[in-house]
Amino acid sequence: MNKSFSDKMKHFLKSWEMVLICIMAAEFIIFGAANAKFLRPALLLNSMNDFMSICIISLFVTFVMITGGIDIQAGAIVGLTSIIIGVSWQDFGCNIWVAVLIAIVVAAICGALSGFFIAYCGVQAMVVTLGGSFLYAGIALLISNLASTASYQGISGFPDSFRILAKYKFFGIVPSQLVIFLILAVLAYILLHRTKYGRRVFLVGVNPQAASYSGINTKRVIMSTYVLSAVSAAIAGIVLTSYLGSAKSDLGSNFTLNIITAVVLGGTLSTGGKGSVVGTALASMIIGMLRFGLPLCFKVGTQYLDIPVGILLLVVVLGRSIAGNSSVIRLMAKFKKSKAA
Amino acid sequence: MKKIVKTREVSSFLFLIALFAVVGLINPSFLTSENIISCFNDSVVYIIISVGMAFAIFIGEIDVSVGANLGFTATVVASMLRDGQNWALAFATGILIGALIGLFNGWGVSVMGVPSLIFTLGTNGVMRGMMYVYTQGAWVENLPADFKQLYSAELFGHISVIFVVTVIMVIAVHILLKHTKRGRYFIAVGDNPAGAALVGIPATGTRVAAYVICGIFAAISGIVFASRIGFVTAMSGNGYEMKAVAACVLGGISLSGGVGSVIGASIGAVIMASISRLLVFMELGSTYDNTITGVMLITIVVADALMQRRNAEKNRRQRLAARTAAAGEGGNK
C-alpha cells in the first residue's frame, strides 16, 4: 500500500510480465531485422485484425484457468455466435443488433450450461468443454442448415453499420478490433484484480476448500467464469463476423491451441490460483505477432504455425515444471549460496 | 469367459443395438446385413485409436495428440510406400514414430508432471505442423493398390479381414490387461494411486508405458487410415483425438481413471463410427453428427460423475455412522 514507487518498479521488473515484454521486444527486433516491412505501423496494426479474436477470448479463459478449470469449447462458441447472427439476420429478418444480442445470450447460456455441469455436478472441466465443443459446433452446423445459402459459402451482405464495427480505423490507422480488445482488457483487468469478484476467483483457484470455509460460494464462482469466457467468445465471434463480412459456423474451430497457449504463456498456472490479465494480453499479442511475423519475414507457410505455438506451449509448461522441481530449487539455492560466498 | 461380460460394456453394447433398432424402425431399409456389417467394417480406424486412448484414460490422464500422431504416421508410411519402400520397413518406421511421440508425452506428463491435456495439446500442435513440413502441404497419393487392398479385403459374407484382425487384437489386449500382472497395473494406477504404491506398483513406469502404448496404437490406426482412404492430406486425422475420447466415454470408461476395458472402448468406437451412417438412414444428414456426439458425451460423463459422487458420499456417511453406532451398542452393554 505505502510502497514506494521504486519498490513497485523493482517488483515489476522482476515479474513475468516483464519477461513477456522482453520476448515481444525480441520479436520486433528479429522480425524487423529480417524484414523491415514488419515494422510498418499500418501493416502491423492491420495484421492484428487476424488474431484479435484469439486475444479477446484468452482474456476471459484466464478467469477459467485461474479457478483451476479449462475451456476448450470457446472456439466452438465463436462459430455458433457467428452463424446465429447470420441466420437470424438473413433468414429470420431480425435487426442486426437484435441478432447480435441473441447471439450473446445464447453464448451465455452455453457457458452457463457447461459451467453448471462442471461446478455443480463435479465433472472435469476438460471433458465437459470437450463435449461442449462438439455440441455447440454441432448446433452451429444445424443452424447453418436453416440458412438459405450453402453453409460453406457463409452468410454475407451485412449492413454497413455492422461491418463498420470491425472495419473502422481510429485516426485512420488503429483498427477498431484493437480498441475493442484494449477496452475488454481493461475491463477484465479491473474485474479480476480490483473487484471482490476477482478476488473470489483467485481464492477458489488457490484452495477451493479454504474458499468454501471462508463462506465463498465456490460453485457459483466457478460457473460464472465459464459464462464470462463464453460471452467473450461471443464478442470474438461478433467481431470476427463483422471483420470477415461473412457468418460461418466453423469460425474459431482451430483456436483452442492458441488460446490455451496464450493463457499459459501469460503466466496462469494450469493448476489454478495464479494468473494475470496483463500477462495473458501480452502473451496473446506475442503469439499473434509470431503468426504474423513468421510468414512475412521467414516465409513460413501459415499451415506450419501450429508448430511454433505448440513448441512455445511445451517449452513454457516444461520450463515451469523444471523450475518448480524441488531438486532444481535446491540446486539453485546452493548455486546462489556459493555465489554469495 | 464370464469376466468379459461386465455391466458397463454390456450397457454400451445394448445401446449400440438399440441404436440400430431405432434406425431400423424409422427406416427398415437399414436393416440389411450389408449395412450393419459396413458399420463394423468402417469403424476399424476408430477402434484402434480408441483402444490406445483407453490406456491413457485408464491411468487417469488423456492424450489429445493421437489425432496428429495418426496423421503424421499415415503421412510418413504412405509416402514411404508410394516411393516403393519395403512394407515392413514402412510399418516399423510408423510404429516407431508413434512410440516416440507416446514416450515424449509420457515423459512430460508422468515424469515432469505437466497436466496431460495441456502437454498433449502442445504435442498435437507440433505434430500437426510437422505434417505440413513433411509433405509441404501436398497430398500423398498413388499408394500401391495392394496396400489399399489391405483394408478392403473381405473374408466371408461382407466382413473385412482387417475388422476380424482388429477384433482378435482387441480381445488379445483385453486378456493381457485383465489377466497378467503388469496388465493390471494400468487400471490399478488410475483406480487408486496411493493404493498402488502400497502394493509396490511402479507408478511412473506404468504411466509412461500407457502413453507409449497409446502412441503405438495411434500409429497403427494411421497406417490403417492410409490403407482405407488411399491418400493422406495435411488435414488427415484432424479431430480424431476428440472422437477417440468420446468413444472411450461411450464405451463406459471413466475419465477419472481406473474403470473400463478396451472392449468397451471398441464398442464406443463402433457407435462413434456408425453415427454418420445411421443419420443418413434417418434422413437427417450427417450435420447432426457433432450435436449428437456432444449430447451423448456430456450426458454420460455427467451421469457418471453424479453416480460416483453419490457413492463416495454414501461411503463417507456410512463410515461416519459406523463410528457412532459402535458407541451406541458399546455403551448400552
Place this chain on the structure above:
Amino acid sequence: MPAKALLNIKNIYKSFGLNEVLKGISLDLNEGEVLALIGGNGAGKSTLMKIIMGIYQHDSGEIYVKGEKVTSNKTSAALASGIYMVPQEPLLFPNMTVEENIEIGFDKKKADLHKELVELIDSVGWKLDLNRKAGSLSIAEQQMVEILRGLLRRAQILILDEPTSALTFDEVESLFKCVEDLKAKGIGIIYITHRLAEVFEIATDVAIMRDGKVPVCGKVSEFTREMLVKGLLPPDAQEKEDTIKEHLKKVDYTHQKPVFEVQSLSGYGFTDISLKVYPGEILGLAGVVGAGRTELATTIFGKDKVLSGKVILDGKDITGLSTRKVIEAGLNYVPEDRHYHGLFKISDIAVNTSSAMLANPAMGKFFLNRKEEYQMTQKYIDDFRTKVTGQEQLVGSLSGGNQQKVVIGRCLSTSPKLVILDEPTRGIDAAARGDVYSIIHELREQGVAVLLISSDMEEIIELSDRVMTVCQGRINGEFTGDEINQDTLMSASFGITKNAEVGA
C-alpha cells in the same frame, strides 16, 4: 520356548525439516505376538509405520526383519520381506473385484492363486464374495480384503492401523476372532488403536508412544488400565496441572443466557449432542481423533447435513444454514486441517486475512476496498505478533504457528460471537502456542464464546472453563473446576468413565 523375533526396531530417529517426529524408538515383535501401540495424535505412530513399510526413510537407527538388517527403503522390499500394513482408511482399488484386489502384483497363475485364496479364506473362516467390486464393500469388509492381501503375500508381520475405528460392534468381534487366529498361526501383529479396552482384549504386548518416544512397554498382563492412562500423560502432568490451574478464575454461568446452544444435534459422525456455551466462556471439547468432534463443528458450520436437532446462536436458529449465512450470523470456525481447509498458500497474508470478509460491505460493494483490507490485515499482524516480512509475503512461506495466526485472524475478522477452534495448536512450536493461548484468553476477556476442540489434554486443561468429553460420537462426560484434570479427561476420552467402564 522362546518365540522367534520377527521385527526389531532399534533407536529410530526421524525428522521432517526441523520437526523431530521420532526420537529414538525401539520396539520388538516376536512370532505370535500382538503388540498394541497406543498414543495420542502426533505421537509419531503413523510415521513409524511408514518407515517400517519403506514409504519413508529413517534418519538413523536400525530395523531388523527376522534377524536381518533392512537395507533397502522400497515398499516392494518391505512387502517381499513379509511385512504388510492395513492402513486406517483401506486403500483398495474400488473398481476392481475383491479377488483382483487381493491378487494384484502376483506372478503366479491365476488358477493357482484362486485356489490358494479360497483355501486361505476357508482357513480364516470368513464369508466374502470374491466377485464383488471393492467399492461396494463396507469398511470392515475392506479391511478383511486388506488383511487377506497381506496373508496371501505370506506376511508374517501385519500392521493394523486403528482397524476398529470405523467398524460396528459385530464387525469388531469378527476382526478380533481373526486376530486370534493369526496369533495362533505365529503371525506377529502390530495393532495401533485408540481404545484401551481393545488392548486388554486381544494384545499380548503393549507399547505407549508419546512425543516421538516409547516411555512405556511390556506384557499386557503387567498393566492395568490406570497404568496405561497414566503412561499416556506427560511425566510432569501432575505438577503442571497445579500451576496451570491457578489462573483460572471461577465464573458462575448458571444464571447467564447462553450465546450458543446445541440441542440434541445428530449428524454424520455424531449423535444426540447437546451443549451450551456462555459469553466469555471457553468450553473444551476433549476426545480422541475420530470421536466426531470435527464432524460436529463442520456440520454446525454448514458443511454437512444435519440429521436432527437444533443449533441456536444468540437466539437465532442457524440449523442447516449455508457457511456464508452461518458466518454472517456470527459464528466462525478455525478448521482442524489448516493446510487443506484453512490456507491459501500461494496467496499473500492480506488475501488470506480478508477472505472471510469478502461478503461484508465493509470490504467494498463491488470494488475491493484495499485500504480496509490493508488496515484489517495489519491489525491482526500487530495484535497477534505474527512474524512476517510484510503483508505481501506468501502464506505458504510462513512457519506453522504464523500460518495458524493468519487463519485465526481471518476467522476473527468477521467479529463472531462464537468461535470454534479445532486443534488450534496442532503442529506449531511452543512460542506460537503461547501466542495462540493468549489470543484465546483475549477473546474470553472480550466476551466472545469459544468452543475449543482439542486432543491435547494439557491444552484443554489450560484453557477451558468447562470441559465436555466426546467419545465415539456422543458426549460422555462434563467436567468443571477441579474435575478437569488429565486423568479424568483421558479416561473419558478413551471411553472409560469413572463409574462404569465402557466395553467392560
